[in-house]
Amino acid sequence: MKKLLTLALVLSSASAFATRARVTALGNSAHLTDGSYIYNKPTYAAIVGDSLTLESGVTANGFTTTGAVPDATDSSDANLGAEGMMVRSLGDAKFVLALGHDDSTTFMNRGMANAIKTNAALTYAIRPQQNPLFLAYATKMGDMHVGAGLRYSNFDDKKGDEKESTMGLTFDARGDKWNVDLDLGLTDEWKTGATNASPGDSFKGKSAIGLSGGYDLTDSLYVNAGFMSGGFKMEDNSAEVADVEYTNINAGITESIKKDGTEFFYGAGLLSTSAKEKTSDSKVTSLKMPLIIGLEAEANSWLVIRGSVTQNLLLVDSDKTTNGATTAVETAPGANSTKLAAGAGLKFNKLTVDGSILAAGSQVINSANLLGTVGLTYAF
Amino acid sequence: MKKVLLVVVALASTNAFATRARVNALGNSPHLVDTQTVYSNPADMMIMGDYVTMETGTTAGGAEGANAEGMVTRSMGDSKMGLSLGHQSKNASATWGLRALAGFATIKSQQNPVEFSYGMKTADMNWAATLVYSNYNDKVASEKESSMGIRTGLRMGALDAKLNIGLTNTYENATDGKFKGNMGLTAGAGYAMDNLYVSGAVTMAGFKAENAAGTETKDYSATEIAASAVSSHKKDGNEFFYGAGLTSVNTKEKVADSKTTQLYLPVWMGLEVDAASWLTVRGSVTQKTLINSTKVETGATTTTETAPGANSTAVAVGAGMKWNKLTLDGSLTGLSGAAANQKVDGTNLLGQVGVTYMF
Numbered sequence: 001m002k003k004l005l006t007l008a009l010v011l012s013s014a015s016a017f018a019t020r021a022r023v024t025a026l027g028n029s030a031h032l033t034d035g036s037y038i039y040n041k042p043t044y045a046a047i048v049g050d051s052l053t054l055e056s057g058v059t060a061n062g063f064t065t066t067g068a069v070p071d072a073t074d075s076s077d078a079n080l081g082a083e084g085m086m087v088r089s090l091g092d093a094k095f096v097l098a099l100g101h102d103d104s105t106t107f108m109n110r111g112m113a114n115a116i117k118t119n120a121a122l123t124y125a126i127r128p129q130q131n132p133l134f135l136a137y138a139t140k141m142g143d144m145h146v147g148a149g150l151r152y153s154n155f156d157d158k159k160g161d162e163k164e165s166t167m168g169l170t171f172d173a174r175g176d177k178w179n180v181d182l183d184l185g186l187t188d189e190w191k192t193g194a195t196n197a198s199p200g201d202s203f204k205g206k207s208a209i210g211l212s213g214g215y216d217l218t219d220s221l222y223v224n225a226g227f228m229s230g231g232f233k234m235e236d237n238s239a240e241v242a243d244v245e246y247t248n249i250n251a252g253i254t255e256s257i258k259k260d261g262t263e264f265f266y267g268a269g270l271l272s273t274s275a276k277e278k279t280s281d282s283k284v285t286s287l288k289m290p291l292i293i294g295l296e297a298e299a300n301s302w303l304v305i306r307g308s309v310t311q312n313l314l315l316v317d318s319d320k321t322t323n324g325a326t327t328a329v330e331t332a333p334g335a336n337s338t339k340l341a342a343g344a345g346l347k348f349n350k351l352t353v354d355g356s357i358l359a360a361g362s363q364v365i366n367s368a369n370l371l372g373t374v375g376l377t378y379a380f
Numbered sequence: 381m382k383k384v385l386l387v388v389v390a391l392a393s394t395n396a397f398a399t400r401a402r403v404n405a406l407g408n409s410p411h412l413v414d415t416q417t418v419y420s421n422p423a424d425m426m427i428m429g430d431y432v433t434m435e436t437g438t439t440a441g442g443a444e445g446a447n448a449e450g451m452v453t454r455s456m457g458d459s460k461m462g463l464s465l466g467h468q469s470k471n472a473s474a475t476w477g478l479r480a481l482a483g484f485a486t487i488k489s490q491q492n493p494v495e496f497s498y499g500m501k502t503a504d505m506n507w508a509a510t511l512v513y514s515n516y517n518d519k520v521a522s523e524k525e526s527s528m529g530i531r532t533g534l535r536m537g538a539l540d541a542k543l544n545i546g547l548t549n550t551y552e553n554a555t556d557g558k559f560k561g562n563m564g565l566t567a568g569a570g571y572a573m574d575n576l577y578v579s580g581a582v583t584m585a586g587f588k589a590e591n592a593a594g595t596e597t598k599d600y601s602a603t604e605i606a607a608s609a610v611s612s613h614k615k616d617g618n619e620f621f622y623g624a625g626l627t628s629v630n631t632k633e634k635v636a637d638s639k640t641t642q643l644y645l646p647v648w649m650g651l652e653v654d655a656a657s658w659l660t661v662r663g664s665v666t667q668k669t670l671i672n673s674t675k676v677e678t679g680a681t682t683t684t685e686t687a688p689g690a691n692s693t694a695v696a697v698g699a700g701m702k703w704n705k706l707t708l709d710g711s712l713t714g715l716s717g718a719a720a721n722q723k724v725d726g727t728n729l730l731g732q733v734g735v736t737y738m739f
Binding site: 054133372380 | 650663665717718
């Protein structure tokens with residue numbers, strides 16, 4: 001009986017949280033189990049359970065990313081679009097259908113291209129994915145869960161002479177203590193033709209590959225590591241204006257302590273990024289040690305409060321940007337990076353409403369600054 | 381006794397929610413039965429209890445769903461009567477319907493539209509009919525508007541069907557000229573099979589417009605054919621559903637020789653959950669996926685051609701508050717629509733609020 005109760009508690013707990021507002025509030029910590037991770041790890045569908053998640057947002061999502069280029073880790077605006085995901089059981093397997101989810105790698109690549117366009121004052125109106133669709137299937141094989149996902153988008157304006165398309169695959173496997181996932185970006189293209197108002201503009205993603213994995217060293221200690229490589233070429237009026245390649249390597253360790261429905265965690269990681277833009281011979285490298293402290297507490301039966309503080313440890317915090325032989329940026333250690341993210345989850349039986357609070361440095365909770373980035377999850 | 385209780389619970393559940401905020405939050409899924417669906421199939425009022433519903437909005441209207449309106453229904457034995465005030469019909473709307481396409485500098489929607497409905501239960505069948513009427517005449521400014529239509533519908537077990545006929549739809553003023561709607565027609569049917577509801581509908585509408593000199597300026601016609609299937613799962617007072625459809629829309633304007641053809645595959649998922657005894661939360665996500673083509677031609681010139689088209693993913697979320705027999709529904713405005721700002725706060729709380737009281 002006790003085991004059944006424990007199982008029910010675990011299942012209800014797992015089902016209760018699954019939105020991007022939640023993972024953002026928890027600093028995107030690698031040890032989390034959340035429905036929004038299904039896009040990279042389809043086997044998480046089995047943990048999340050049958051559910052429908054709705055994420056509020058705009059229909060025509062766009063880019064606002066500007067600033068230093070290339071920046072191979074910024075995909076924050078991907079969270080501004082409307083999307084939804086359904087997880088359904090098919091016997092022992094799980095089927096996933098998601099509408100509108102902007103793939104983080106695609107969004108990041110095109111966001112970088114958009115930033116290059118802004119910095120170079122080009123007329124270059126690149127689009128994000130249009131009506132992206134995600135399908136996944138996960139099942140159990142012996143003691144192991146395996147899953148695969150397909151993401152796809154397509155847009156063709158024959159009169160305006162503009163096209164966009166993406167396709168990618170993701171595979172993952174998970175055992176009792178370990179998990180590994182492989183992500184392959186197969187196509188990632190946008191272009192305008194001769195009759196477009198801005199003809200001859202194009203973006204072509206290079207084959208992207210991401211590989212990551214994690215292992216539970218103990219009941220509370222989780223280690224993870226990952227590798228990601230990709231790039232793209234962009235043309236303005238048929239002339240190449242950028243040829244970007246990047247590689248990110250990360251590793252981390254997180255200690256998570258759970259008690260009475262409350263989780264407290266802290267961790268450290270090491271993140272090395274290297275990006276190169278060949279056309280202008282610019283290069284950006286960074287080495288950082290991000291630290292994180294996080295908390296997710298059941299304030300009462302209907303309210304969950306969560307938050308995290310992150311900072312790049314000043315002992316390992318270097319950034320360098322070179323343009324040819326000229327060093328444009330070099331900081332070691334760098335400027336303030338301490339960030340707080342917080343959120344709240346309201347639980348109504350099988351429905352959870354998650355949102356962010358105190359966002360963007362706000363220190364105020366009032367009627368005009370209540371919940372943001374709101375998402376709903378219904379576990380059925 | 382158990383079956384009777386189940387029926388009562390099911391009916392109570394259906395009756396508890398009703399307004400355009402609700403159907404919008406649920407993505408206008410075809411399987412819904414609501415006080416708003418009575419405006420397309422009058423027989424829907426026969427399977428709901430007696431009610432009075434009021435939808436907030438302006439007197440002059442504006443965007444779709446922005447006008448004030450209300451409806452009351454009363455049973456008399458096996459029959460039921462309904463009276464609706466202010467409901468705007470799409471074919472006669474000057475802001476989001478056919479009249480908006482006339483190209484007039486000044487044009488009015490229906491003025492003070494009123495609808496009378498009558499329905500009856502006959503053996504296993506519920507049927508109902510509605511008469512729609514509006515009239516306006518400014519004799520000094522020489523401006524007139526009138527409309528008349530009939531809606532009929534039936535529900536018989538798992539089957540439902542509807543036939544809406546627009547009889548008259550006219551507008552004229554001394555400066556812009558005349559608008560005259562063609563006979564509008566909507567015919568549709570649906571069938572429920574356990575959790576699955578399949579439906580189809582055909583809509584035809586059109587109008588002619590002429591300027592003050594009597595020269596024809598528009599000759600417009602539109603045909604829409606839609607078919608869909610929705611799988612709905614109900615448990616513990618909660619409903620989760622998902623569906624897909626195929627919609628073909630063809631419009632033609634003969635004077636300018638322009639033509640629009642659309643074919644799209646809408647996919648949607650939605651939920652309606654009793655969050656608490658007094659609170660219902662509902663939401664949906666929709667997308668025109670995979671098949672999504674649009675072509676607009678004027679003469680031999682193609683002005684728009686997308687296949688597939690641009691982003692259409694939209695989320696809508698709403699809430700309903702229940703106090704005994706009274707329900708107050710609204711859309712969570714920060715979480716709904718193509719430009720949702722993702723917020724729930726004091727300035728982005730309930731919008732498009734409607735109130736329903738079940739007698």
